[in-house]
Amino acid sequence: MEVNVEARRILAVSISKLYASRTQRGGLRLHRSLLLSLVMRSARDIYHSSRESEESTGAHSAPEEPMDTSSSPGEQTRLSEAQHEPQPALNSAELAPEEPDNADDCCDRDTTEDKENLSPVKQSRKRRGKASAAPDFLPSKRARLEPGEERYAAPLGSCRAGAGESLTTLSLNRVIPAF
Amino acid sequence: CAMSYVGGEPVETSDMQWCFSQVKGAIDDDVAEADIISTVEFNHTGKLLATGDKGGRVVIFQQEIENKNQPQFRSEYNVYSTFQSHEPEFDYLKSLEIEEKINKIRWLPQKNAAQFLLSTNDKTIKLWKISERDKRPEGYNLKEEDGCYKDPNTITSLRVPVLIPMDLMVEASPRRVFANAHTYHINSISVNSDNETYLSADDLRINLWHLEITDRSFNIVDIKPANMEELTEVITAAEFHPHQCNTFVYSSSKGTIRLCDMRASALCDKHSKLFEEPEDPSNRSFFSEIISSISDVKFSHNGRYMMTRDYLSVKIWDLNMENRPVETYQVHEYLRSKLCSLYENDCIFDKFECCWNGNDSVVMTGSYNNFFRMFDRGQRRDVTLEASRENSKPMQVLKPRKVCAGGKRKKDEISVDSLDFNKKILHTAWHPQDNIIAVATTNNLYIFQDKVN
Numbered sequence: 260m261e262v263n264v265e266a267r268r269i270l271a272v273s274i275s276k277l278y279a280s281r282t283q284r285g286g287l288r289l290h291r292s293l294l295l296s297l298v299m300r301s302a303r304d305i306y307h308s309s310r311e312s313e314e315s316t317g318a319h320s321a322p323e324e325p326m327d328t329s330s331s332p333g334e335q336t337r338l339s340e341a342q343h344e345p346q347p348a349l350n351s352a353e354l355a356p357e358e359p360d361n362a363d364d365c366c367d368r369d370t371t372e373d374k375e376n377l378s379p380v381k382q383s384r385k386r387r388g389k390a391s392a393a394p395d396f397l398p399s400k401r402a403r404l405e406p407g408e409e410r411y412a413a414p415l416g417s418c419r420a421g422a423g424e425s426l427t428t429l430s431l432n433r434v435i436p437a438f
Numbered sequence: 439c440a441m442s443y444v445g446g447e448p449v450e451t452s453d454m455q456w457c458f459s460q461v462k463g464a465i466d467d468d469v470a471e472a473d474i475i476s477t478v479e480f481n482h483t484g485k486l487l488a489t490g491d492k493g494g495r496v497v498i499f500q501q502e503i504e505n506k507n508q509p510q511f512r513s514e515y516n517v518y519s520t521f522q523s524h525e526p527e528f529d530y531l532k533s534l535e536i537e538e539k540i541n542k543i544r545w546l547p548q549k550n551a552a553q554f555l556l557s558t559n560d561k562t563i564k565l566w567k568i569s570e571r572d573k574r575p576e577g578y579n580l581k582e583e584d585g586c587y588k589d590p591n592t593i594t595s596l597r598v599p600v601l602i603p604m605d606l607m608v609e610a611s612p613r614r615v616f617a618n619a620h621t622y623h624i625n626s627i628s629v630n631s632d633n634e635t636y637l638s639a640d641d642l643r644i645n646l647w648h649l650e651i652t653d654r655s656f657n658i659v660d661i662k663p664a665n666m667e668e669l670t671e672v673i674t675a676a677e678f679h680p681h682q683c684n685t686f687v688y689s690s691s692k693g694t695i696r697l698c699d700m701r702a703s704a705l706c707d708k709h710s711k712l713f714e715e716p717e718d719p720s721n722r723s724f725f726s727e728i729i730s731s732i733s734d735v736k737f738s739h740n741g742r743y744m745m746t747r748d749y750l751s752v753k754i755w756d757l758n759m760e761n762r763p764v765e766t767y768q769v770h771e772y773l774r775s776k777l778c779s780l781y782e783n784d785c786i787f788d789k790f791e792c793c794w795n796g797n798d799s800v801v802m803t804g805s806y807n808n809f810f811r812m813f814d815r816g817q818r819r820d821v822t823l824e825a826s827r828e829n830s831k832p833m834q835v836l837k838p839r840k841v842c843a844g845g846k847r848k849k850d851e852i853s854v855d856s857l858d859f860n861k862k863i864l865h866t867a868w869h870p871q872d873n874i875i876a877v878a879t880t881n882n883l884y885i886f887q888d889k890v891n
Binding site for chain 1: 529532534535536537539560622623625641642669670671672674691724725727728731778781782784787
């Protein structure tokens with residue numbers, strides 16, 4: 260359990276670092292991005308494997324997200340493909356109170372507030388419903404826009420467009436091909 | 439002085455007592471980012487000491503002639519030349535700024551009166567010539583002293599201009615610019631022992647240059663995968679062997695070192711030797727990969743060993759033994775339990791350098807809280823010293839410092855939680871022949887000397 264909390268926190272910290280490195284002077288540093296993605300991968304694997312063992316009742320038949328625990332490159336590609344699919348409708352009422360103020364809050368978060376695990380909706384590999392709602396450890400701030408960029412209207416029903424966007428743009432292996 | 443045996447050869451290692459000699463840089467606590475020192479390097483005689491900073495500036499210090507009346511004061515280093523090596527640039531194609539920070543400086547061995555050094559930022563390497571001018575011509579026929587041309591009608595006689603002494607002027611001029619050869623960020627440059635070529639390494643590629651030729655370079659290592667999504671490691675440092683001009687090594691983010699022989703093939707993707715130590719499974723954590731990434735690799739002066747620095751340790755490798763290092767020194771093992779916090783505050787990404795002393799008997803590297811560590815290989819002793827303004831009285835002997843990892847803190851010990859992680863020593867250099875060291879804190883350069891007995 261503790262490992263899970265730790266993993267979530269590390270993931271949150273890593274994502275903020277990836278965000279920050281986009282605006283770093285001198286451009287994205289390949290070495291740093293690689294190390295960040297390695298840490299994120301470990302944390303993500305542990306996070307998901309511990310979540311799976313939590314939900315061993317079988318309510319969820321498949322890993323809820325394309326990011327499954329094995330980290331072979333082929334599956335990574337699927338990850339990036341899956342993330343391009345449009346955000347499906349989300350239940351805004353359930354999600355809105357979830358929004359954390361910052362990444363640090365997630366450590367204090369009780370698992371009973373983890374709305375994602377409450378839903379018995381069958382999870383598919385594609386992002387859909389509550390499963391594709393960004394995990395609560397993602398930063399609630401939206402990505403800073405470059406000059407000239409526009410924030411496009413969020414997909415219908417998605418009140419967490421910002422966070423969803425972040426998951427879309429932050430495929431672990433997408434970090435590297437940016438070069 | 440004591441005698442000990444390192445690698446089967448007797449070397450003199452003495453009870454070194456390090457004393458403060460000088461400190462360069464602003465006393466101000468408010469550090470301007472441009473003044474942050476990013477590289478330090480002695481030249482081959484040790485008479486010159488170069489520093490590069492984040493603002494693209496190079497400052498060269500020269501050791502003044504020894505004061506014979508006070509032999510306990512080895513000579514001082516004073517500013518010899520200052521010049522702007524690199525300027526910020528903009529890559530329009532990628533919409534990226536190219537930082538002017540000097541990543542590395544390497545001196546060329548001296549061939550004539552002038553001194554030459556290579557300095558590099560993330561993308562461009564420059565060869566600088568530093569020359570002295572202490573005479574100037576006087577008595578031109580056609581020009582006045584101020585340079586204005588004379589009215590030809592006033593010239594009635596002919597004379598030969600003479601060279602008269604003037605105040606020493608040190609000029610730095612860029613002689614070569616080696617550009618546009620690196621897609622990724624340059625982390626190393628290394629001059630070959632043939633004195634004609636040098637290598638430059640970025641995250642994925644190593645290029646071989648001839649010092650005279652700027653429009654071409656040979657790619658000798660390329661680890662870029664066909665599919666970037668399969669990238670698992672990057673090159674972190676590279677260096678030529680000090681004597682064998684066909685041999686070089688490069689280190690990786692996975693903690694491996696590859697030795698390559700350029701005679702084997704044009705593209706050295708296949709290594710001649712692979713140095714790797716199996717990971718201790720009991721130390722596995724989220725951050726194992728980050729801390730095993732090698733931040734610096736340096737050959738010993740005698741060319742028989744190489745030293746690598748990763749986040750927590752310094753390792754000495756015998757070039758004839760690939761499966762494990764011959765010596766491992768823990769720099770700050772007390773940080774192992776703090777890796778998560780060090781990840782959060784970014785310190786875990788700090789790239790520490792390391793260096794050998796002139797006879798390869800002692801190695802040195804930096805740490806946090808402005809501490810730096812020396813490991814005496816022969817005597818199996820290590821010491822932690824601090825570079826601080828408080829210990830800056832002339833010839834003040836540095837007192838060894840100790841970090842208390844846990845439990846009861848003794849007097850004079852400092853606890854891990856009190857360490858200042860903003861005060862980091864990443865760059866250190868050791869005089870090639872003498873016991874003089876240059877230690878860079880964020881924006882100050884400290885010079886320490888071994889007390890002459």
